[in-house]
Amino acid sequence: MQGIRTLVLTNATGDLLAREQEEGRLHNEVWQHYPDVPGISTGKPGDARAAVTPALARSALGSGFRWLIYGDG
Numbered sequence: 001m002q003g004i005r006t007l008v009l010t011n012a013t014g015d016l017l018a019r020e021q022e023e024g025r026l027h028n029e030v031w032q033h034y035p036d037v038p039g040i041s042t043g044k045p046g047d048a049r050a051a052v053t054p055a056l057a058r059s060a061l062g063s064g065f066r067w068l069i070y071g072d073g
Contacts, residue, residue, distance in 0.1 A: 003027060005065065007057045009034040009049045030060045 006029040012020060013033055021031040034052065036045035053070055 005061050006030065007032065007053070007060045009053060009056065011036050011046065011049075032056065032060065 006024075006027075008020070008024065008029055008031045010017065010020065010031060010033060012031075017031060017033055023029075024031045034049045034056070037048040038045050040047055050070060054068060057065070057068060
């Protein structure tokens with residue numbers, strides 16, 4: 001759904017991140033870079049993003065949200 005306040009954490013950088021940020025602004029999305037962390041205990045370098053998502057969502061969107069839906073693609 002477009003228009004819902006959304007935080008997207010990604011390992012994208014540079015031009016790719018800039019394009020996503022530009023398009024996201026049109027749809028009330030905040031796109032932020034958060035790097036992969038190699039060697040964490042789960043063996044999945046993107047898992048660190050999952051761990052910090054709630055705190056970063058509060059920082060980016062404020063405390064007024066009631067739902068936090070996490071997806072990992």
